[in-house]
Amino acid sequence: xxxLGPRIKQLRIDAGLSxxxxxxxxxxxxxxxxxxxxxxxxxxxxxxxxxLADALHCPIERLLEDGTAATANTASQRITEDVSGKxxxxxxxxxxxxxWEAHTLAAPLPASGTVIDALVRGCYxxxxxxxxxxxxxxxxxxxxxxxxxxFRQEGLYLLEWRHALTIQRLSLPEPETLHIAxxxxxxxxxxxxxxxxRIMGRLQARWQQRDVSD
Numbered sequence: 001x002x003x004l005g006p007r008i009k010q011l012r013i014d015a016g017l018s019x020x021x022x023x024x025x026x027x028x029x030x031x032x033x034x035x036x037x038x039x040x041x042x043x044x045x046x047x048x049x050x051x052l053a054d055a056l057h058c059p060i061e062r063l064l065e066d067g068t069a070a071t072a073n074t075a076s077q078r079i080t081e082d083v084s085g086k087x088x089x090x091x092x093x094x095x096x097x098x099x100w101e102a103h104t105l106a107a108p109l110p111a112s113g114t115v116i117d118a119l120v121r122g123c124y125x126x127x128x129x130x131x132x133x134x135x136x137x138x139x140x141x142x143x144x145x146x147x148x149x150x151f152r153q154e155g156l157y158l159l160e161w162r163h164a165l166t167i168q169r170l171s172l173p174e175p176e177t178l179h180i181a182x183x184x185x186x187x188x189x190x191x192x193x194x195x196x197x198r199i200m201g202r203l204q205a206r207w208q209q210r211d212v213s214d
Contacts, residue, residue: 004044007063009037011056025055027130047140050091051130060089089142091129094164098200100124100147120144123204134167135182141208145201151178151191152202161197170199 012022012033019037023030026048035041044052053060090099123144128134136156137143145158154171159180161168171179178191189195 004042004063005037005039008033008052008056011058011062012037015056017055022052022055025130026051047130050089050127050140053089054091054129090124090126091132092126092134092137092143092158092165093129093132094134094166096160096163096165098147098158098160098165099126120204122146124201136167136169136203137206138208141206143203143207144205146204147201149199151199156203156206157199158201158203159197160200165200167203 012019015022017025019030019033023033026033028048032041036044049060049063053063056062092099123146125142126145127142128137128139132139151157151170151172155169156167157170159166159168167182169181171181172191173179176190176192177188178195180187180189180197
């Protein structure tokens with residue numbers, strides 16, 4: 001992580017941000033930014049890395065180009081590296097567009113040779129952006145989302161609904177009833193009529209953040 005500080009500084013300068021402006025976006029003090037850039041603080045937590053990448057408008061691997069993503073010290077972060085050492089972790093926001101359309105350089109996961117290869121091939125890795133809240137996906141969690149515009153089978157889907165991105169469970173309990181549900185609400189629509197939402201992708205896999213310090 002020795003190169004992380006200079007990389008944060010260069011990306012901040014490239015983004016035209018002062019230390020104070022970056023600190024406000026990340027939710028830390030400008031002194032903390034100075035400590036990060038100087039290397040006084042060498043370890044940056046997973047959530048702060050996500051917030052930094054979001055604030056600097058760059059994929060998280062730009063901050064971790066030296067291949068030391070494990071310093072985030074979370075199980076979900078290590079799973080991301082196992083799936084693909086070069087995978088781009090994208091921040092998911094409630095406001096459209098979906099992150100892989102907003103970040104045109106992002107690529108879906110390539111074949112990795114792992115046992116979960118068939119499950120996540122062609123997916124994008126996403127995690128909630130700083131301050132964002134989604135049903136079924138909490139801060140620090142990671143999801144592999146397969147872009148699709150069609151209902152395939154019962155499961156969790158990323159929808160654009162009511163001018164926002166949301167994660168809902170879709171099921172088809174009866175031929176004429178598409179059931180939509182999150183943790184708090186349930187709605188049914190006729191799948192043979194124009195849907196009130198756009199299907200943007202299906203969650204193929206999820207990894208929850210765990211404290212592995214013990």
